[in-house]
Amino acid sequence: MPEYMYKCQSCGEAFSLILSLPERAEKERRGEIQCPKCKSTEVEHTMESFYAKTDRKS
Numbered sequence: 001m002p003e004y005m006y007k008c009q010s011c012g013e014a015f016s017l018i019l020s021l022p023e024r025a026e027k028e029r030r031g032e033i034q035c036p037k038c039k040s041t042e043v044e045h046t047m048e049s050f051y052a053k054t055d056r057k058s
């Protein structure tokens with residue numbers, strides 16, 4: 001699954017979430033994407049990475 005990078009508009013915290021496309025759309029629509037640090041939902045989507053699914057070490 002892709003990893004989505006976000007940046008909090010409130011405190012500047014950068015964080016990432018690994019979500020499927022429908023999960024991400026649903027969470028964004030509901031405003032459920034939240035900063036893990038200050039719990040603000042004022043987050044900006046910065047970029048996405050697909051490395052999460054290929055960078056397996058098992």
Ligand SMILES: [Zn+2]
Pocket residue numbers: 008009010011012013035036037038039040
């Ligand atoms: Zn924050």
